[in-house]
Amino acid sequence: MNDATLAANDAIPAVNDATPAATSRIELRDVAVSFPAARRDRLVALDGVNLSIAAGEIVSLIGPNGSGKSTLLRVLAGLLRPDRGEARLDGEKITGPDPRIGLVFQDPRLLPWRTTARNVSYPLELAGWPRQATEGRVRELLDRVGLRAASESAPSQLSGGMRQRAALARSMALEPSILLLDEPFSALDELTRERFDVELLRSWTRPGTTIVVVTHSVQEAIFLADRVIVLSERPGIVVADLHVPLPRPRSIDRLDEAAVSATAREIRSHLGAIAA
Numbered sequence: 001m002n003d004a005t006l007a008a009n010d011a012i013p014a015v016n017d018a019t020p021a022a023t024s025r026i027e028l029r030d031v032a033v034s035f036p037a038a039r040r041d042r043l044v045a046l047d048g049v050n051l052s053i054a055a056g057e058i059v060s061l062i063g064p065n066g067s068g069k070s071t072l073l074r075v076l077a078g079l080l081r082p083d084r085g086e087a088r089l090d091g092e093k094i095t096g097p098d099p100r101i102g103l104v105f106q107d108p109r110l111l112p113w114r115t116t117a118r119n120v121s122y123p124l125e126l127a128g129w130p131r132q133a134t135e136g137r138v139r140e141l142l143d144r145v146g147l148r149a150a151s152e153s154a155p156s157q158l159s160g161g162m163r164q165r166a167a168l169a170r171s172m173a174l175e176p177s178i179l180l181l182d183e184p185f186s187a188l189d190e191l192t193r194e195r196f197d198v199e200l201l202r203s204w205t206r207p208g209t210t211i212v213v214v215t216h217s218v219q220e221a222i223f224l225a226d227r228v229i230v231l232s233e234r235p236g237i238v239v240a241d242l243h244v245p246l247p248r249p250r251s252i253d254r255l256d257e258a259a260v261s262a263t264a265r266e267i268r269s270h271l272g273a274i275a276a
Helices: 005-008 069-077 116-126 133-145 160-171 190-204 219-222 251-257 258-275
Strands: 024-037 040-054 060-062 084-089 101-104 178-182 206-215 227-231 240-241
Touching: 024 069, 024 206, 040 069, 040 084, 040 240, 060 069, 060 219, 069 101, 069 178, 069 206, 101 160, 101 240, 116 133, 116 160, 133 160, 160 190, 190 219, 206 219, 219 251, 219 258, 227 258, 240 258, 251 258
Parallel strands: 060 206, 060 227, 101 178, 178 206
Antiparallel strands: 024 040, 024 084, 227 240
Protein backbone atom coordinates (compact mmCIF):
# COMPACT_ATOMS: atom_id res chain seq x y z
CA MET A 1 0.00 0.00 0.00
CA ASN A 2 1.57 3.33 -0.99
CA ASP A 3 1.58 6.75 0.69
CA ALA A 4 -1.23 8.16 -1.44
CA THR A 5 -3.58 5.26 -0.70
CA LEU A 6 -3.00 5.55 3.04
CA ALA A 7 -3.46 9.29 2.92
CA ALA A 8 -6.88 8.88 1.29
CA ASN A 9 -7.87 6.48 4.07
CA ASP A 10 -6.22 8.03 7.13
CA ALA A 11 -5.81 11.75 6.56
CA ILE A 12 -9.31 12.65 5.50
CA PRO A 13 -9.67 16.02 7.07
CA ALA A 14 -14.31 18.00 12.97
CA VAL A 15 -16.51 21.75 14.73
CA ASN A 16 -17.28 21.27 18.63
CA ASP A 17 -19.35 23.57 20.81
CA ALA A 18 -20.63 23.26 24.35
CA THR A 19 -24.10 24.11 23.04
CA PRO A 20 -24.72 22.33 19.71
CA ALA A 21 -26.15 24.38 16.89
CA ALA A 22 -29.80 23.87 16.00
CA THR A 23 -28.99 22.83 12.45
CA SER A 24 -27.57 19.43 11.55
CA ARG A 25 -23.94 19.22 10.62
CA ILE A 26 -24.20 15.56 9.58
CA GLU A 27 -27.30 13.93 8.12
CA LEU A 28 -27.89 10.30 7.19
CA ARG A 29 -31.05 9.65 5.21
CA ASP A 30 -32.29 6.09 4.68
CA VAL A 31 -28.72 4.81 4.28
CA ALA A 32 -28.34 1.19 3.16
CA VAL A 33 -25.02 -0.54 2.44
CA SER A 34 -24.35 -4.09 1.28
CA PHE A 35 -21.30 -6.12 0.27
CA PRO A 36 -20.72 -9.16 -1.96
CA ALA A 37 -21.07 -12.45 -0.09
CA ALA A 38 -19.87 -15.94 -1.01
CA ARG A 39 -23.10 -17.81 -0.22
CA ARG A 40 -25.69 -15.16 -1.00
CA ASP A 41 -26.19 -12.34 -3.45
CA ARG A 42 -25.34 -9.55 -0.99
CA LEU A 43 -24.62 -9.17 2.72
CA VAL A 44 -26.61 -6.17 3.97
CA ALA A 45 -24.64 -4.23 6.61
CA LEU A 46 -26.95 -1.21 7.03
CA ASP A 47 -30.56 -0.93 5.98
CA GLY A 48 -32.40 2.37 6.38
CA VAL A 49 -30.26 4.35 8.84
CA ASN A 50 -31.53 7.84 9.63
CA LEU A 51 -29.45 10.07 11.89
CA SER A 52 -28.85 13.79 12.44
CA ILE A 53 -25.83 15.15 14.33
CA ALA A 54 -25.59 18.82 15.23
CA ALA A 55 -22.43 20.91 15.04
CA GLY A 56 -20.43 20.46 18.19
CA GLU A 57 -22.06 17.21 19.30
CA ILE A 58 -20.14 14.14 20.40
CA VAL A 59 -22.05 10.98 19.46
CA SER A 60 -21.18 7.40 20.38
CA LEU A 61 -22.22 4.45 18.21
CA ILE A 62 -22.67 1.14 20.03
CA GLY A 63 -24.10 -2.19 18.96
CA PRO A 64 -23.29 -5.88 18.56
CA ASN A 65 -20.52 -7.13 16.29
CA GLY A 66 -21.57 -6.85 12.66
CA SER A 67 -24.12 -4.10 13.28
CA GLY A 68 -22.48 -1.80 10.72
CA LYS A 69 -20.84 0.72 13.05
CA SER A 70 -17.55 0.87 11.15
CA THR A 71 -19.41 0.77 7.84
CA LEU A 72 -21.41 3.82 8.92
CA LEU A 73 -18.19 5.72 9.73
CA ARG A 74 -16.82 4.92 6.28
CA VAL A 75 -19.97 6.26 4.68
CA LEU A 76 -19.55 9.49 6.66
CA ALA A 77 -15.87 9.66 5.67
CA GLY A 78 -16.75 9.32 1.99
CA LEU A 79 -14.92 6.00 1.66
CA LEU A 80 -18.11 4.03 0.94
CA ARG A 81 -21.07 5.04 -1.18
CA PRO A 82 -24.41 3.73 0.08
CA ASP A 83 -26.55 1.48 -2.11
CA ARG A 84 -29.53 3.58 -1.09
CA GLY A 85 -30.01 6.90 0.64
CA GLU A 86 -27.36 9.53 1.24
CA ALA A 87 -25.00 11.12 3.77
CA ARG A 88 -24.76 14.92 3.94
CA LEU A 89 -22.30 17.34 5.50
CA ASP A 90 -23.55 20.89 5.98
CA GLY A 91 -26.36 20.14 3.54
CA GLU A 92 -24.06 18.86 0.79
CA LYS A 93 -24.00 15.22 -0.28
CA ILE A 94 -20.84 13.34 0.74
CA THR A 95 -19.44 11.73 -2.40
CA GLY A 96 -15.81 11.15 -1.43
CA PRO A 97 -13.06 12.00 1.08
CA ASP A 98 -13.31 15.56 2.39
CA PRO A 99 -10.54 17.61 4.08
CA ARG A 100 -13.08 18.67 6.74
CA ILE A 101 -13.40 15.06 7.95
CA GLY A 102 -10.75 13.12 9.91
CA LEU A 103 -10.96 9.36 10.40
CA VAL A 104 -8.98 7.33 12.95
CA PHE A 105 -9.09 3.57 12.42
CA GLN A 106 -8.89 0.88 15.11
CA ASP A 107 -5.56 -0.08 13.52
CA PRO A 108 -3.25 3.00 13.58
CA ARG A 109 -2.01 2.29 10.01
CA LEU A 110 1.20 4.25 10.41
CA LEU A 111 3.65 4.20 7.52
CA PRO A 112 6.44 1.87 8.76
CA TRP A 113 9.18 3.59 6.78
CA ARG A 114 8.43 7.00 8.33
CA THR A 115 9.29 8.28 11.80
CA THR A 116 6.55 9.39 14.19
CA ALA A 117 7.06 13.03 13.18
CA ARG A 118 7.03 12.22 9.47
CA ASN A 119 3.85 10.15 9.86
CA VAL A 120 2.16 13.12 11.50
CA SER A 121 3.51 15.52 8.89
CA TYR A 122 2.35 13.47 5.90
CA PRO A 123 -1.09 15.12 5.42
CA LEU A 124 0.57 18.53 5.65
CA GLU A 125 3.10 17.55 2.99
CA LEU A 126 0.30 16.40 0.68
CA ALA A 127 -1.51 19.68 1.27
CA GLY A 128 1.59 21.62 0.22
CA TRP A 129 2.43 23.21 3.55
CA PRO A 130 5.82 24.96 3.65
CA ARG A 131 8.54 23.12 5.57
CA GLN A 132 8.82 25.58 8.46
CA ALA A 133 5.06 25.69 9.04
CA THR A 134 4.89 21.89 8.82
CA GLU A 135 7.62 21.44 11.42
CA GLY A 136 5.93 23.86 13.81
CA ARG A 137 2.55 22.17 13.41
CA VAL A 138 4.05 18.71 13.95
CA ARG A 139 5.78 19.86 17.17
CA GLU A 140 2.45 21.24 18.41
CA LEU A 141 0.62 18.00 17.64
CA LEU A 142 3.28 15.77 19.18
CA ASP A 143 3.18 17.88 22.33
CA ARG A 144 -0.59 17.50 22.50
CA VAL A 145 -0.37 13.72 22.41
CA GLY A 146 2.77 13.44 24.53
CA LEU A 147 5.01 12.05 21.78
CA ARG A 148 7.66 14.77 21.36
CA ALA A 149 10.34 12.45 22.82
CA ALA A 150 9.40 9.76 20.27
CA SER A 151 9.40 12.06 17.24
CA GLU A 152 12.28 10.24 15.54
CA SER A 153 11.15 6.73 16.49
CA ALA A 154 9.85 4.25 13.92
CA PRO A 155 6.33 2.83 14.44
CA SER A 156 7.88 -0.54 15.36
CA GLN A 157 9.57 1.16 18.33
CA LEU A 158 6.30 2.53 19.74
CA SER A 159 3.83 0.86 22.08
CA GLY A 160 0.28 0.24 20.88
CA GLY A 161 -0.98 3.28 22.76
CA MET A 162 1.76 5.49 21.35
CA ARG A 163 1.01 4.36 17.81
CA GLN A 164 -2.67 5.19 18.31
CA ARG A 165 -1.79 8.63 19.65
CA ALA A 166 0.39 9.21 16.59
CA ALA A 167 -2.51 8.21 14.33
CA LEU A 168 -4.80 10.60 16.19
CA ALA A 169 -2.30 13.43 15.80
CA ARG A 170 -1.99 12.69 12.08
CA SER A 171 -5.77 12.74 11.64
CA MET A 172 -5.91 16.19 13.27
CA ALA A 173 -2.99 17.68 11.34
CA LEU A 174 -5.21 19.72 9.02
CA GLU A 175 -7.64 20.71 11.83
CA PRO A 176 -10.66 18.79 10.49
CA SER A 177 -14.03 19.93 11.76
CA ILE A 178 -15.49 16.38 11.88
CA LEU A 179 -13.57 13.64 13.73
CA LEU A 180 -14.59 10.00 13.24
CA LEU A 181 -13.08 7.47 15.67
CA ASP A 182 -13.38 3.72 15.08
CA GLU A 183 -12.64 2.14 18.49
CA PRO A 184 -9.29 3.93 18.66
CA PHE A 185 -8.41 2.72 22.19
CA SER A 186 -9.92 -0.78 22.13
CA ALA A 187 -6.54 -2.53 22.39
CA LEU A 188 -5.63 -0.72 25.62
CA ASP A 189 -6.22 -1.90 29.18
CA GLU A 190 -9.14 -0.31 31.03
CA LEU A 191 -7.14 2.18 33.11
CA THR A 192 -5.08 3.37 30.15
CA ARG A 193 -8.22 3.59 28.03
CA GLU A 194 -9.92 5.80 30.64
CA ARG A 195 -6.90 8.10 30.67
CA PHE A 196 -6.95 8.33 26.87
CA ASP A 197 -10.69 9.12 26.91
CA VAL A 198 -10.02 11.99 29.32
CA GLU A 199 -7.15 13.18 27.10
CA LEU A 200 -9.38 13.01 24.05
CA LEU A 201 -11.99 15.26 25.63
CA ARG A 202 -9.40 17.68 27.01
CA SER A 203 -7.05 17.93 24.06
CA TRP A 204 -9.14 17.43 20.95
CA THR A 205 -12.61 18.86 21.55
CA ARG A 206 -11.82 22.41 20.56
CA PRO A 207 -14.85 24.71 20.11
CA GLY A 208 -16.86 23.54 17.11
CA THR A 209 -15.50 19.99 16.68
CA THR A 210 -18.11 17.31 15.93
CA ILE A 211 -17.07 13.79 16.96
CA VAL A 212 -18.56 10.39 16.14
CA VAL A 213 -16.95 7.50 18.01
CA VAL A 214 -17.56 3.76 17.63
CA THR A 215 -17.18 1.73 20.83
CA HIS A 216 -18.19 -1.58 22.39
CA SER A 217 -17.92 -0.13 25.91
CA VAL A 218 -21.11 1.21 27.49
CA GLN A 219 -19.05 3.20 30.00
CA GLU A 220 -16.90 4.77 27.29
CA ALA A 221 -19.96 5.58 25.17
CA ILE A 222 -21.53 7.46 28.09
CA PHE A 223 -18.35 9.20 29.24
CA LEU A 224 -17.48 10.61 25.83
CA ALA A 225 -20.82 11.45 24.27
CA ASP A 226 -23.74 13.83 24.38
CA ARG A 227 -25.84 11.12 22.73
CA VAL A 228 -25.51 7.34 22.45
CA ILE A 229 -26.85 5.71 19.29
CA VAL A 230 -27.63 1.98 19.61
CA LEU A 231 -27.58 -0.05 16.39
CA SER A 232 -29.34 -3.37 15.87
CA GLU A 233 -27.81 -6.62 14.69
CA ARG A 234 -27.09 -6.88 10.97
CA PRO A 235 -28.55 -5.27 9.00
CA GLY A 236 -27.98 -2.29 11.25
CA ILE A 237 -30.69 0.23 11.98
CA VAL A 238 -31.00 2.78 14.79
CA VAL A 239 -32.95 1.20 17.66
CA ALA A 240 -32.26 3.88 20.31
CA ASP A 241 -31.04 7.49 20.44
CA LEU A 242 -30.28 8.34 24.08
CA HIS A 243 -29.28 11.65 25.67
CA VAL A 244 -26.41 11.49 28.19
CA PRO A 245 -27.27 13.53 31.31
CA LEU A 246 -23.71 14.57 32.14
CA PRO A 247 -22.53 18.19 32.06
CA ARG A 248 -19.15 19.17 30.66
CA PRO A 249 -16.27 19.25 31.47
CA ARG A 250 -16.29 15.59 32.56
CA SER A 251 -14.21 13.47 34.89
CA ILE A 252 -14.19 9.72 35.40
CA ASP A 253 -15.66 9.95 38.91
CA ARG A 254 -18.94 11.28 37.44
CA LEU A 255 -19.59 7.85 35.98
CA ASP A 256 -20.75 6.75 39.44
CA GLU A 257 -23.75 9.12 39.39
CA ALA A 258 -27.28 7.67 39.48
CA ALA A 259 -28.27 9.34 36.19
CA VAL A 260 -25.34 7.64 34.45
CA SER A 261 -26.29 4.27 35.90
CA ALA A 262 -29.83 4.73 34.60
CA THR A 263 -28.50 5.58 31.12
CA ALA A 264 -26.21 2.53 31.21
CA ARG A 265 -29.16 0.31 32.16
CA GLU A 266 -31.18 1.70 29.28
CA ILE A 267 -28.37 1.10 26.80
CA ARG A 268 -27.89 -2.46 28.07
CA SER A 269 -31.63 -3.10 27.90
CA HIS A 270 -31.60 -2.24 24.20
CA LEU A 271 -28.48 -4.35 23.62
CA GLY A 272 -30.07 -7.19 25.59
CA ALA A 273 -33.26 -6.98 23.54
CA ILE A 274 -31.14 -7.20 20.38
CA ALA A 275 -29.38 -10.33 21.65
CA ALA A 276 -32.58 -11.99 22.89
